[in-house]
Amino acid sequence: MPRRAMLFILAFWAAPSALIAQSKAASGFDSFLLLVSPRDTVSIKKSLRAAGESGTLAENRRQQAETMRLGARARIEAKKGEIIRIKERVAVAKKENREADRAGLEAERKAAEREIDLLEVREELRQAETDLETKRAELAGVTHKALQLELQLATRRAGRSRAPVGGAGGASLDRVIGELEKQTSEAQRVQAASIEDVAGREIRVIDRRLDLLDAQQRVLSGK
Numbered sequence: 001m002p003r004r005a006m007l008f009i010l011a012f013w014a015a016p017s018a019l020i021a022q023s024k025a026a027s028g029f030d031s032f033l034l035l036v037s038p039r040d041t042v043s044i045k046k047s048l049r050a051a052g053e054s055g056t057l058a059e060n061r062r063q064q065a066e067t068m069r070l071g072a073r074a075r076i077e078a079k080k081g082e083i084i085r086i087k088e089r090v091a092v093a094k095k096e097n098r099e100a101d102r103a104g105l106e107a108e109r110k111a112a113e114r115e116i117d118l119l120e121v122r123e124e125l126r127q128a129e130t131d132l133e134t135k136r137a138e139l140a141g142v143t144h145k146a147l148q149l150e151l152q153l154a155t156r157r158a159g160r161s162r163a164p165v166g167g168a169g170g171a172s173l174d175r176v177i178g179e180l181e182k183q184t185s186e187a188q189r190v191q192a193a194s195i196e197d198v199a200g201r202e203i204r205v206i207d208r209r210l211d212l213l214d215a216q217q218r219v220l221s222g223k
Contacts, residue, residue, distance in 0.1 A: 128207075149187050
């Protein structure tokens, strides 16, 4: 028998075995009850505690950032009042022909205006940090919800593994598991969108920090 014909026959008989093996693998690892990757309840509960701690930390940081933002705003308003008073003194010095005093006061005014510019950038940074921590707290909340659903799902799956394969009770539990998988997947989708939002806020904070660095350099250089 020619070599090519022999190879064809061997491949023909081997094909059904390969298909059967693929079918078994699919049934074992791609079940409709395993759309959400299984995890043990201990790991899920640990993640739940971490999410709660993350939410508390984010809220504390949000309050700190908001306090610093309000401090920057108060200093801006105080500097604006200071500039008004300097301008009044400049007018008096000009009227009395005290050019040296007027020049010194004008330098003070420009320095105060540069400081206001710096404070405004700092306020923008603190606002960006406040927004970021607000979103981080929200992320912790949606993560906590997704994990609670995942915990329910893991518990029901464990119960299903101990239940009889057939019967109305097993079918009813399968429907509950299917619904929990849907709800868990939807919650995880919300969580993923929240993670993306937080990432965008983190980029904004970094941009504002770079802006603040530039503003500080301008103040130091007197430009």
